[in-house]
Amino acid sequence: MLSNSDLIELTEFRRALHRRPELSGAEGETAHTIAAALRALSATRVLTGIGGHGVAAVFDSGAPGPTVLFRAELDALPIAETSGAAWASAIPGNGHLCGHDGHMAMLLGLGRLISRRPPKTGRIVLLFQPAEEIGSGARAVINDPAFTAIAPDYAFAIHNLPGLPLVHVGLRAGLMNCASVGLAIQLTGKTAHAATPETGISPGPALARLIAALPDLGPGGALDDSFRLLTVTHAQLGEATFGVAPGAAMLHVTLRSAQDATLADLEARTRAMAAQEAAHDGLMLRIKTCEPFAATINDAQAVMLARAALDRLQVPHSEDGVPMHASEDFGLFGHGAKSAMLCLGAGQSHPALHNPDYDFPDDLIAIGPKIFAQIARDILG
Known part of the structure; x- marks a missing residue:
């Protein structure tokens, strides 16, 4: 479980990322920051430059078993922010207005949990994907020869979703994103x-x-x-x-x-x-x-595993809010792995994704890592 100090540090980390948003294909500073944070977690390996600025941390148990990948995104949007937050974007015209800063913080929270309780079997891969917003990042990562060494059997991602109640998860088998x-x-x-x-x-x-x-x-x-x-x-x-x-x-x-x-x-x-x-x-x-x-199509077994984890954590979930008309650059990971995208509620009245007044709800930083960690434990022990 993440401590209060963990959450304070991850929140500050998220807000620091929020101040320095970088656009698709230009995430060099963000990638460097993420790689440094991952190395501090004593991962088995940290890979950089995957598919551009992609970063991956591998936590290998040394025992046979499946590889489970969890993904976050590095890039921001070419939209000027009007949130008025003290940590608002310092880059004119650019903003983390889709919550990728929060997704990164959640994945780093997962890294902290794994470093304290490594998997008993198989491997866990934390992937920070570049160029999600323009739909080219996943393909570039998968086509990179370095990805062969970390190709997963299972792949999971969380995207925050305004309109759903806070911490409520929208999830279904089949189509999730067009x-x-x-x-x-x-x-x-x-x-x-x-x-x-x-x-x-x-x-x-x-x-x-x-x-x-x-x-x-x-x-x-x-x-x-x-x-x-x-x-x-x-x-x-x-x-x-x-x-x-x-x-x-x-x-x-x-x-x-x-x-x-x-x-x-x-x-x-x-x-x-x-x-x-x-x-x-x-x-x-x-x-x-x-x-x-590509379309994001959730695998039935991956969804079953995610639902079981949510039930263990007593996190409410349903098929509300999904599938979505909007696209997400996660679907290609499902072509080689059993994959599932989860939508984590950001609040029913929260500003919409890509809106200039949007800001990631810091309350989600605590729950995202717990969901991912439970899925990992259920698969790998």
Whole structure:
């Protein structure tokens, strides 16, 4: 069990991380801080530079048994914070507004518990993942040769969730977070003087048709296996001027579905429609893929283990609040391990994730490590 001094130190550590948020792919200072804290826990090994700035601590019992991985995230968001907290971000325009600072503190709390009561069998891996917010971190970590040595049999993660009662856990087998991808659709024609627009090739009509028609490919609806949603998030036509007819346009869309295969089909249909409209008007087309997230699908056995741990700790849990339309860069860990994502309630009236006034509830720092430690003990002894 974490002591009061542990919780005071972990809270201060969390707030120090909160003051120095680093964006996806640029988490060098955060990674260095985490690695130093892990080395102080006498882990068997501390690995750095995994998939970019990823850090992992291995606690090896030396006895045969499964490898159980617990994950937190390193990165922050390019959103200015307005929480007004004394520990608010000191980096203009950046903020830990998804709670990754709290997730890191919880995982370090788990490290303290493990260092005092090592596993009897197998290994425990604490992974601090980079670039979660842009959907590239998990793939980079898994594709890193260093990950082979710590590849888990089980993988677990906790994400705080405003809207759920404080400390209440949302959990289910099957879909937890949707797959998603962003497409940046660039249409290029030819500019002209505004007095003679017929001498150019405007992408305006094609842009208008795509804005109107693309959402029909993903109308949303019930979050079941057939769910697919296409959201237009940004559009730009030409320059902000009165003298030039436009020659370029940009359209950003986010595609979302309950299954990776459904997302692939939705993306293929979106690309085909964009190609058709561009060809109709004689436009050049370029499409860039951004922020790809696999669906997070909870394994039934991993969920059973998590529920048993929650019951032992008398932590309330249900399927409230899940599955979520939002994506999470944890799903790929489930392709090679039995995995489960748990959503830990941050309070029913707490500011939403990614809101400028959001701040991680420090009260969760005590419960997260206990949940993880109980799961680890139940699997490894």
